[in-house]
Amino acid sequence: xxxxxxxxxxxxxxxxxxxxxxxxxxxxxxxxxxxxxxxxxxxxxxxxxxxxxxxxxxxxxxxxxxxxxxxxxxxxxxxxxxxxxxxxxxxxxxxxxxxxxxxxxxxxxxxxxxxxxxxxxxxxxxxxxxxxxxxxxxxxxxxxxxxxxxxxxxxxxxxxxxxxxxxxxxxxxxxxxxxxxxxxxxxxxxxxxxxxxxxxxxxxxxxxxxxxxxxxxxxxxxxxxxxxxxxxxxxxxxxxxxxxxxxxxxxxxxxxxxxxxxxxxxxxxxxxxxxxxxxxxxxxxxxxxxxxxxxxxxxxxxxxxxxxxxxxxxxxxxxxxxxxxxxxxxxxxxxxx
Amino acid sequence: xxxxxxxxxxxxxxxxxxxxxxxxxxxxxxxxxxxxxxxxxxxxxxxxxxxxxxxxxxxxxxxxxxxxxxxxxxxxxxxxxxxxxxxxxxxxxxxxxxxxxxxxxxxxxxxxxxxxxxxxxxxxxxxxxxxxxxxxxxxxxxxxxxxxxxxxxxxxxxxxxxxxxxxxxxxxxxxxxxxxxxxxxxxxxxxxxxxxxxxxxxxxxxxxxxxxxxxxxxxxxxxxxxxxxxxxxxxxxxxxxxxxxxxxxxxxxxxxxxxxxxxxxxxxxxxxxxxxxxxxxxxxxxxxxxxxxxxxxxxxxxxxxxx
Numbered sequence: 001x002x003x004x005x006x007x008x009x010x011x012x013x014x015x016x017x018x019x020x021x022x023x024x025x026x027x028x029x030x031x032x033x034x035x036x037x038x039x040x041x042x043x044x045x046x047x048x049x050x051x052x053x054x055x056x057x058x059x060x061x062x063x064x065x066x067x068x069x070x071x072x073x074x075x076x077x078x079x080x081x082x083x084x085x086x087x088x089x090x091x092x093x094x095x096x097x098x099x100x101x102x103x104x105x106x107x108x109x110x111x112x113x114x115x116x117x118x119x120x121x122x123x124x125x126x127x128x129x130x131x132x133x134x135x136x137x138x139x140x141x142x143x144x145x146x147x148x149x150x151x152x153x154x155x156x157x158x159x160x161x162x163x164x165x166x167x168x169x170x171x172x173x174x175x176x177x178x179x180x181x182x183x184x185x186x187x188x189x190x191x192x193x194x195x196x197x198x199x200x201x202x203x204x205x206x207x208x209x210x211x212x213x214x215x216x217x218x219x220x221x222x223x224x225x226x227x228x229x230x231x232x233x234x235x236x237x238x239x240x241x242x243x244x245x246x247x248x249x250x251x252x253x254x255x256x257x258x259x260x261x262x263x264x265x266x267x268x269x270x271x272x273x274x275x276x277x278x279x280x281x282x283x284x285x286x287x288x289x290x291x292x293x294x295x296x297x298x299x300x301x302x303x304x305x306x307x308x309x310x311x312x313x314x315x316x317x318x319x320x321x322x323x324x325x326x327x328x329x330x331x332x333x334x335x336x337x
Numbered sequence: 338x339x340x341x342x343x344x345x346x347x348x349x350x351x352x353x354x355x356x357x358x359x360x361x362x363x364x365x366x367x368x369x370x371x372x373x374x375x376x377x378x379x380x381x382x383x384x385x386x387x388x389x390x391x392x393x394x395x396x397x398x399x400x401x402x403x404x405x406x407x408x409x410x411x412x413x414x415x416x417x418x419x420x421x422x423x424x425x426x427x428x429x430x431x432x433x434x435x436x437x438x439x440x441x442x443x444x445x446x447x448x449x450x451x452x453x454x455x456x457x458x459x460x461x462x463x464x465x466x467x468x469x470x471x472x473x474x475x476x477x478x479x480x481x482x483x484x485x486x487x488x489x490x491x492x493x494x495x496x497x498x499x500x501x502x503x504x505x506x507x508x509x510x511x512x513x514x515x516x517x518x519x520x521x522x523x524x525x526x527x528x529x530x531x532x533x534x535x536x537x538x539x540x541x542x543x544x545x546x547x548x549x550x551x552x553x554x555x556x557x558x559x560x561x562x563x564x565x566x567x568x569x570x571x572x573x574x575x576x577x578x579x580x581x582x583x584x585x586x587x588x589x590x591x592x593x594x595x596x597x598x599x600x601x602x603x604x605x606x607x608x609x610x611x612x613x614x615x616x617x618x619x620x621x622x623x624x625x626x627x628x629x630x631x632x633x634x635x636x637x638x639x640x641x642x643x644x
Contacts, residue, residue, distance in 0.1 A: 145352050147625075152580045153598070153614055157363060160602040266479055273481045273584060274599050286479075293485040293588070297493055307482040314477035 033251075036327040043323020046316035053313060057103030066094035068101035069281035077299045087301045089291065099306055102283035106313070109199055109284070110265040116203025117264075118257055121210025126241045126249075128211070129218030140215065143208050151205040152267070159276045163197040191279040198277050202264050213256055217249035251328035258321035262314040269310060285310040341633055345626045356618045357611070361403060364607050365396055390416065403611070412615070413608040417601075423612040426597065431616060433503060434593035437512060437585070438578045444517035445524055445574070450567065452521070453528025454555070457563070460533060468525065475522025480581050484515035484588040501590040512589045516582055520574055527570055532563035565636055572628040576621040 037043055061068055066084075072092030080087040086095035128139035162169050173193045178185040221227065222245065230240050246253075269286025271277035273293075278284040285306050292303030387393040390413075391402060406413055412423035449472075456468045491511060492500045499508050535541060536559055544554045583595035594613055601609040 145355065149356055149618070153617055154360070154363075156599065156602055157360060157610065157614075161363065161605075262477070269479055270481065270584065273479075274587075276599075289479070289482055293481060296485045296489055300489065303482070303485060307478075307486075310479065311474070311477045311482070315473060318473055318476060 033324075033327040037323055040323040040326065042319050043327075046319040046323070049312065049316045050320065053103060053309070053316075054107055057100045057107060060100035061097055061104070064094070064097045066097045068098050068283060069093065077295070077302070079299070079301055086305045087299070089302050090295060090299070095288075095302060095305060098283045098288060099285070099309060102278075102285050102288050102306070103309070105195060105278055105282060105284040106265050106268065106286070106310070109195065109202065109268045110261040112199045113202035113206065113264045113268075114257055114260045116200065117207040117210055117260055118253075119207075120203070121207035122214050122246060122253065124207065125211035125214030125216075126218050126246055129215035130222055130237070130241050130245060132219075132222075136215070140212075143211055147208055152270075155201045155205060155271070156274070156276060158201055159194075159197065159271065163194050169193075169197070191282045194279055195277075195282070195284075198268055198271060202267055206260055206264060210253070210256055210260070213252050214246075214249060217252060218245050221245055221248055255321055255325045255328060258317060258324055262317035262321075265310070265317075266314060285313070338633065342630050345629050349622050349626060352622055353615070353618055357407070357615055358400075360614045361400060361611060362396075364605075364610060365399070390414065407615075412612040415609055416606055417604055417609075423608045426609065427594065427612050427616060430592055430594040430597060433591060434579065434582055434586070434595060437503075437509075437516060437582055437591065437593060438575060440509065440513045441517035441520065441578050441582075442571075442575055444513055445520035445578075446567075447521075448518070449521035449524025450528050450564070452525040453530075453567075454532055454560075454563075456525065456529040457532035457536060458555070465529075469529065472522040472525040475519055476526070478519065480515055480519055481584045481588065483518065484511070484585055487511050487515055488588070501588075503589070503591040503593075508589075512585050512591060515588070516578055516585045519581070520578060523574065524567055524570065527566040528564065531566040532559060535559045535563040538562075561635060565632065568631050568635060569628055572621070572625040575624050576617070579617060579620065 070093060072088070075088060075092035077090045077092070078084060078088050084094050084096065086099060088094055089098070124139060124143070128136045170190065170193055173196065174185040174189070218241075227240060227244060230244050235244075265285070268277050268284060269289065272284055272286035273290035275290075278287040280287075288306035289303060289310060292300075292306055296303050384393075391399060394402070403413070410424075412427070415421045415423055415426060418426065452468050452472065456465045456472075459465050488500055488511060491498045498511055502508050503512070541554060541559060544558050549558075579595070582591075582593060583599060585591070586593040586595040587599075594616065597609060598613045600606075601613065
């Protein structure tokens, strides 16, 4: 957010008495937004909750005495107790550890797919908006056509047909990743390959809206004097797009990115529920909730804990996105609102 | 306006054709075939089966045959359900899915729009925050969690409603709730956003200055523009409902199209997958076109952009 070509060009306003230790700075969009975001208590709480969940997902499987895939068939499913805070599933696996292990996968899917969608969407939208005319027409027409695809269905088809053990993609995954991680060639690594496939597939379906948003922003920005100035100084196309246009379009991009994460997590959960996402013995919040939904009447806790965690996370991401929208879009603070 | 509509319709056919072609070749290129299940089929029988269903033909031949069948409206036979055609299977399951989807959409609109209007009219009061918190919960709870919870409470604990199946109206209540409520949350948020923006605009101020009653202002003037975001959501929303019904149909054991789809994809049921993709794609694209037309009708600025 620090790259604000037009904001940085203005001399900072002189204020008589600044608080001690604080450097004299103008109110940039970023600092303004940050202040507004911190004042929004729901958004701050959401950020804290998400951070806590993320840290717990990393730490709990490391420090717990149980392993996420250690079964105890003699024990079976027991309700929450001192030994197992969230109880165990039908195979006697500790639900707390499985939940936070699943958190790693759910967060990873959400974040990685969002990065993919962010990268494709931003480059696509910015290129279309910046060059305009025929390039714009062709690129946006492609987006329009892709929009009408029943994409989730394509993902299911791809998943069922291509992400199979010993298939072409699986072998390719084994030989490329195998260079860095030797175990990737083992058949037992197959579930991991499947998750990677989910990442990629979900990233590839969610960049369309991002492309539209970025294009709209760039269309209005590119007529501004500072872009003209950059162009007359002989700055290249790529540099104008990535150094000047995109940083200034960052507000809506950040908001939409924040809202993409929960959407992706929800889609991963949906795929896992259909048996197409995360596979045993790995776990994600979606696969845990799906397993719990099957055993709802006998051991309800196996549904309630994962479902509540998933809902809490989505709730927090959505609130954070809303908070960011309010913070980054000064227009919402005008008039009656 | 007519030219606009015609142009949108003209785009339908090529888009659908691209989708269908892409899915067709994806399916055929994928490893495995419809007959390599758990039980190994003898080589002789396999060859006979492949001959019967023309699976041994060269790919381009199969593709031409498929397109020719499509033009005649014939989607071909089912591999797993012998004696059944894809047309029959879709004719059987599509009405169930559409019924569920339409009722869920009606519920979503009936709950979401008033909730959103209420939020906008009582902006920044406790009514607003309460209705938006409810809506946020609705967005954050996935259908496959909502559905079992509804079953747990209303069927297994209270014994009010049946657990599954699709027979009388009593069977329909829980699936429609599970499918519709998450969408109603999205609609409520969209309505509120759209209404808030419209209520700030100049023509509403003019209407107020003329001394029109609050009721007339809302119903006659604000709703038309305020509901635009909802209108543009209807297309993707309905397709979302159809995809979401994959889950709901599975949980409630409803004989709709979604239930067949996952099964068909895992069994390499080429024809059935193609048929269902075609139907879903067709519904989605038709709805998107209708939405665009409705949008152009509600908001004259869109038509001006098209020139």
